[in-house]
Amino acid sequence: MHDVSPIRAKSGTNQEGASAHNRRVMIEALRLNGALSRADLARATQLTKQAVSNIIEDLERDGLVAALGTVRKGRGQPFTPYRLVPEGAFAIGLQIDRHLTRVVVVDLIGNVIARANAGLPFDEPSEGVAIILALIADVRRELAGLFAQSEPRLVGLGVAMPGPFGLKNSDNKWMMPAWQQFPLVEALAAGTGLNVGLQNDAAACATAERIVGAAHGVDHAVCLYVGYGIAAGLILNGELYSGGNGNAGEVGMALLSPAGPGSTPLEHRASLASLYQHLGLDPTGANLYEKIGELALAEDPKVMDWIKDAARDLRWSVHLIETIFDPQTVILTSSAPEALARRLLDAMQPLLPSIADRPVRRLPRLQLGTTDPWAIAVGAAAEPISRAFDPRFSAILKAG
The missing domain is CATH 1.10.10.10 (Winged helix-like DNA-binding domain superfamily/Winged helix DNA-binding domain)
Incomplete structure (x- = not known):
């Protein structure tokens, strides 16, 4: 037996x-x-x-x-x-951020087969899409060189970029307005011949955590993503929840004081963009990731000051997430180096009291997840895999 x-x-x-x-x-x-x-x-x-x-x-x-x-x-x-069989299917994942793009190819179980990245001109989507299509063509050629029959097994292209999507005030520079108003999905579908799906970057990060990270096997988890902006990816009842308009989890838009004059969204004070501004660093600068990691390891006073202030605001966001969603755990994920993310996590303790503060817990209330800057592209690639192969209960409804 x-x-x-x-x-x-x-x-x-x-x-x-x-x-x-x-x-x-x-x-x-x-x-x-x-x-x-x-x-x-x-x-x-x-x-x-x-x-x-x-x-x-x-x-x-x-x-x-x-x-x-x-x-x-x-x-x-x-x-x-x-x-x-890992090579039974492949998918491409695309991350679009304010100043850069990353492309990966993954197989059926999430192994990364090929990757490429490039800088993007800010708020110039026509030029940006040309750069992206060239990168996608490069990784497809690399994939075909490794697996001769890969093209028929390519199930789609998943795209992740900062949200929220479709808002009335989409001229806000935090929301990449030119990209928001550009027919991105249609341009990528026409340029690649693939089915294209779009989600916000926090949802893609949560998907990556679900496949290979701290959310694997967890039915109720929220991934708090600290990147250039801030958002939360929601895993509820074992499935990614995106909301009615694909904007669920945009906690970075939450105001830290009552609405009105002087109100400040969370991501204006606790995101990596605010850190770059605090340090006077160019977000398009070379070796930015390595530079931030070195400063965090050395406990640079200006970095530690930012961590102290950001941790206070993020501690409040964890309280809000726990109160609304009652997750088994909150996972802090980031495109920042691990040294910075770990110091931020430590500074968020002790957490504020909430309904999650229970005497018996299997998982910690807050834990560190992925800090790999490629995680969003990997999570984006998982979307077409999920679309092609994950259970859809509409099959039962149609059969009935």
Whole structure:
């Protein structure tokens, strides 16, 4: 008898016509748990063994799943585990920020296969898109050189950029107004021939945490992203929540004093943009990431002053997030170097009292997540993978 510990998976449906949903349930179970046998999959997804066998055979034919060697444990029946094939699918992720762009290619399980980056002209999207399309063409050529049949397995392009989207006062320079008003999705779709999805950078960061970071296997988590601006990526009931207009989690827009004259949004005081301004650094400058990391490691007095003030405001934002969303944990993520993010995390203690301050906790109220500046591009690449392979319960509704 092999291991009977709980397996993370959603329920499949045995009703006729829901095979697309069941395929996605099976792929997600293998992505979350690693190799599983047919019996494991049937038990976890509540599908019949015959339904599981049929789907596994289909996924093998499609090059998405492969069998491992037969396992014998004790006196029980031998069984064959199955795993996802990483090169069964690929996706491209694109990060667009105020002054730079990053492009990555990932495989089905989130491994980064190729990457490229370049500077962007501020608020000149026509020129910027030309730069981006050239980068995407470069990484596609690199991918094709590694995997000859990669193009048919490329499921889409995910784009992440600062939000919020579609607001009335979109001339606010914090919101990249020229890019907001530019037909970005249409231009990228036409230039690449791929399906394109757009989300804000905090949502992409949360997706990256869900795949390979501190939110893996956590059903209720909020990722507080401190970049050039500030936002929160919401993982609720195990799924990314984007809101009615794709703007959920834009906590950086929250005012730190009552609305009216003198009111200040959080991101104007606690974001990396405010740090660059405080230090008199050019955000387009060379080696900015390394320079900030060195200053934080050396406990530069001006950096430590900024950390003290930013931590006070971010401590309040954690209290707000916990009160509204009741997450299992809040994860501080950043495009800043780890040395700065860790000092910021430490300075946020002790946290303000909130409903999350419970006597029994499995996870800390606040923990450090990814500080890799490429995390947003990786999270963006996960969006088309999710769109193609994660369970969509509309499949059940249509079947009914």
